Amino acid sequence: xxxxxxxxALADPTRRAVFExxxxxxxxxxxxxxxxxxxxPAVSQxxxxxKEAGLVEERADGARRIYSLRRExxxxxxxxxxxxxxxxxxxxxxxxxxxKQPRGDSK
Numbered sequence: 001x002x003x004x005x006x007x008x009a010l011a012d013p014t015r016r017a018v019f020e021x022x023x024x025x026x027x028x029x030x031x032x033x034x035x036x037x038x039x040x041p042a043v044s045q046x047x048x049x050x051k052e053a054g055l056v057e058e059r060a061d062g063a064r065r066i067y068s069l070r071r072e073x074x075x076x077x078x079x080x081x082x083x084x085x086x087x088x089x090x091x092x093x094x095x096x097x098x099x100k101q102p103r104g105d106s107k
């Protein structure tokens with residue numbers, strides 16, 4: 001149930017905003033914090049939670065840490081969401097097949 005880790009991590013609105021910022025591309029904490037209404041230490045804590053959930057990764061660049069999205073981290077969540085879509089399509093298929101069957105005369 002690793003999708004639950006992603007859901008839990010993304011449930012926090014500030015954490016989601018940090019995650020969304022990383023969609024623009026890799027970024028150091030200082031750049032992320034400059035675009036957020038929270039402190040740099042708070043952004044670091046949110047990044048830590050996102051990293052633990054497997055949604056972001058970091059790499060060293062001298063004394064800085066550069067964070068980027070880990071798209072693979074979303075795959076479990078996407079697979080889980082796809083099961084709902086698969087179930088909906090199957091229900092639609094069954095309904096379509098039933099409606100194609102000849103119905104008895106209502107007289």
